[in-house]
Amino acid sequence: MVYNAVGAxxxxxxxxxxxxxxxxxxxxxxxxxxxxxxxxxxxxxADASVAFASTEHIMRNVNYGWMLRYxxxxxxxxxxxxxxxxxxxxxxxSSYKAPREMIWLLGVVIFLLMMATAFxxxxxxxxxxxxxGAKVITxxxxxxxxxGEPLQVWLVGGYAPNGSTxxxxxxxxxxxxxxxxGVVILHIWALHIPGSSNPTGVEVKSESDTVPFxxxxxxxxxxxxxxxxxxxxxFVFFAPNALGHPDNYIEANPLSxxxxxxxxxxxLPFYAILRAFTGDLVIPFTGVVLVPAKLLGVIAMFxxxxxxxxxxxxxxxxxxxxxxxxxxxxxxxxxxxxMIVLTICGGAPAEQPYILVxxxxxxxxxxxxxxxxxxxxxxxxxxxxxxxxxxxxLGSGTEASAPKPAVTDTPSSGGDLPGGxxxxxx
Amino acid sequence: xxxxxxxxxxGIVLVGILLLWSxxxxxxxxxxxxxxxxxxxxxxxxxxxGGFSFAGLGGKWDYQQLQRGYQVYKEVCSxxxxxxxxxxxxLAELGYTEAEVRAEAASWEVPGLNEYGExxxxxxxxxxxxxxxxxNEVAARAANNNALPPDLSLITKARPDGSRYVYSLMQGYxxxxxxxxxxxxxxxxxxxxxxxxxxxxxEHFYNANIAMPPxxxxxxxxxxxxxxxxxxxxxxxxxxxxxxxxxxSLVARKQTGWFVIGFLIFATGLGFLSYKQIWAAKKPNKKA
Numbered sequence: 132m133v134y135n136a137v138g139a140x141x142x143x144x145x146x147x148x149x150x151x152x153x154x155x156x157x158x159x160x161x162x163x164x165x166x167x168x169x170x171x172x173x174x175x176x177a178d179a180s181v182a183f184a185s186t187e188h189i190m191r192n193v194n195y196g197w198m199l200r201y202x203x204x205x206x207x208x209x210x211x212x213x214x215x216x217x218x219x220x221x222x223x224x225s226s227y228k229a230p231r232e233m234i235w236l237l238g239v240v241i242f243l244l245m246m247a248t249a250f251x252x253x254x255x256x257x258x259x260x261x262x263x264g265a266k267v268i269t270x271x272x273x274x275x276x277x278x279g280e281p282l283q284v285w286l287v288g289g290y291a292p293n294g295s296t297x298x299x300x301x302x303x304x305x306x307x308x309x310x311x312x313g314v315v316i317l318h319i320w321a322l323h324i325p326g327s328s329n330p331t332g333v334e335v336k337s338e339s340d341t342v343p344f345x346x347x348x349x350x351x352x353x354x355x356x357x358x359x360x361x362x363x364x365x366f367v368f369f370a371p372n373a374l375g376h377p378d379n380y381i382e383a384n385p386l387s388x389x390x391x392x393x394x395x396x397x398x399l400p401f402y403a404i405l406r407a408f409t410g411d412l413v414i415p416f417t418g419v420v421l422v423p424a425k426l427l428g429v430i431a432m433f434x435x436x437x438x439x440x441x442x443x444x445x446x447x448x449x450x451x452x453x454x455x456x457x458x459x460x461x462x463x464x465x466x467x468x469x470m471i472v473l474t475i476c477g478g479a480p481a482e483q484p485y486i487l488v489x490x491x492x493x494x495x496x497x498x499x500x501x502x503x504x505x506x507x508x509x510x511x512x513x514x515x516x517x518x519x520x521x522x523x524x525l526g527s528g529t530e531a532s533a534p535k536p537a538v539t540d541t542p543s544s545g546g547d548l549p550g551g552x553x554x555x556x557x
Numbered sequence: 558x559x560x561x562x563x564x565x566x567x568g569i570v571l572v573g574i575l576l577l578w579s580x581x582x583x584x585x586x587x588x589x590x591x592x593x594x595x596x597x598x599x600x601x602x603x604x605x606x607g608g609f610s611f612a613g614l615g616g617k618w619d620y621q622q623l624q625r626g627y628q629v630y631k632e633v634c635s636x637x638x639x640x641x642x643x644x645x646x647x648l649a650e651l652g653y654t655e656a657e658v659r660a661e662a663a664s665w666e667v668p669g670l671n672e673y674g675e676x677x678x679x680x681x682x683x684x685x686x687x688x689x690x691x692x693n694e695v696a697a698r699a700a701n702n703n704a705l706p707p708d709l710s711l712i713t714k715a716r717p718d719g720s721r722y723v724y725s726l727m728q729g730y731x732x733x734x735x736x737x738x739x740x741x742x743x744x745x746x747x748x749x750x751x752x753x754x755x756x757x758x759x760e761h762f763y764n765a766n767i768a769m770p771p772x773x774x775x776x777x778x779x780x781x782x783x784x785x786x787x788x789x790x791x792x793x794x795x796x797x798x799x800x801x802x803x804x805x806s807l808v809a810r811k812q813t814g815w816f817v818i819g820f821l822i823f824a825t826g827l828g829f830l831s832y833k834q835i836w837a838a839k840k841p842n843k844k845a
Contacts, residue, residue: 409579427575430571
């Protein structure tokens, strides 16, 4: 099975660029999280009165406990970094299109599970941000009409986060990574039916289009993993708290609210979308509130991810790769910019001008997926596609020993791609 | 087709609601956030001359300094602040011998039980943790004008740029300048700045009014190693000590980091070379 999954038995397009490395990296960081997490769980106590102290016990008394905990905390951040790159690679090269819809849908499920797991993990140290972050996020369920309040009390096990919340979050935080691992297996299974996509978006036509996963991609993933681990180690050993918040080193205190409650950085874009809705939906001149602002925000926040589920059917362009779609490409980079802007706004205090900026960015986010993509795929004239992957790599009608330095005439070397290093290996 | 049509309609409705009910009203009543008057006193955090020894990629503890900082904590801070995550045995990491740690622990009293099971003070053992100066929070607040002196174990990690924060805060008890007072008056809409009764002006505290009175006066303590106890010196030493209490593994962490990264660079280099070799025949513009 390993042979066919990541061994020589899996033929992979030969022209994958470095953006295709992040799937394997995501799997790697999932394993890092499970390995460090299982050991941390041996020393951690999920009881509101001692959780904070047991975290400090890990930092001070457990052999290399500080390394385990910092690797776990920064591992979560790196898991999200590589998963975001993986997702945006999928968005650029339309990896969600037929016949790969199922891979994409399972991927969105993994992402949702990751968000739940990471959120509950952040609650476990029982610091100020743990507590108040849990309070804000579980409070969102209270916005659901009619059943919101009882649902929230049922989920939290009380009217505010407390010992029961911590206990159940710990249980779920331990369980969900294994659920993720299960869905990852389905994700890879679904991948191996149609095979990997590639930067040209042209399907594999002959054996010369592919190379066996091992040794070609094991070698490429291998050295790139080393490079990412160097950056990861730089964070773990030299700036372990750079991505965290100082307030989480203050023990949770239900009576003292931090000045700015912010979630972990990887949730900031969605937090900005949540906060962009500031006004109730009122029928003009009557004052009748149809939908309160909070509920609108919650709908938009969840909708911003759920919209990915219908993405394969929103974008109907016959061309997969963004490299051959000049109009789509421009909007794609606006979307990337929008995500960055939303991240900044999500971390900023809820005051002008950040509110205005996040409202505009939120509007673009939804317009991009729901309006722009369907229309662009209708009106766009794509660039001509290469006949096959081999042709894209080597130039037309040649075999592996092509004499001419091809590729330069393929459209994939357009200057709009994300920096030279991410270009197809040439 | 229906999905796309539905998507377009849903998208336009949602964005329309956002624009008409949130963005437009917010923009009509747009106002830049008002700055609080204490913004006038905001100062850059101070850095000790030459920086902290533990800062930077190759940071090391200055054990003399940590021992001086411990002395400042013991003779000044500990009358109000606890250090609950640090045990006396940990002092061995500051360069004290086992006998010195034992003697140092014995100079503190912790609650113990006598033969009748009554709580009674006893000398601390190395395995004990630093005792709290107050039996509980109510007692701490009662003794401090209703302010709660925070536990100091993690203070340098619980504040942004914590080592410099502690160093700056201890030296932040100054008279506000006339210019700053004028700015504060303007920000407050013409109201004179006044430090509330029972609080103290400190330009490095987040709202400039701190409940803790000034602590470090020159020559307040006599350093065991003969260093002159200036305010700056004591502030620096106690900031270093509290950095150690917040993260005793800080220096070990950085040293381990160099080994790990060194190994990774080596392994990645080898990995890169093998990648180059494996792919050599498949690359179009190389001689196969």
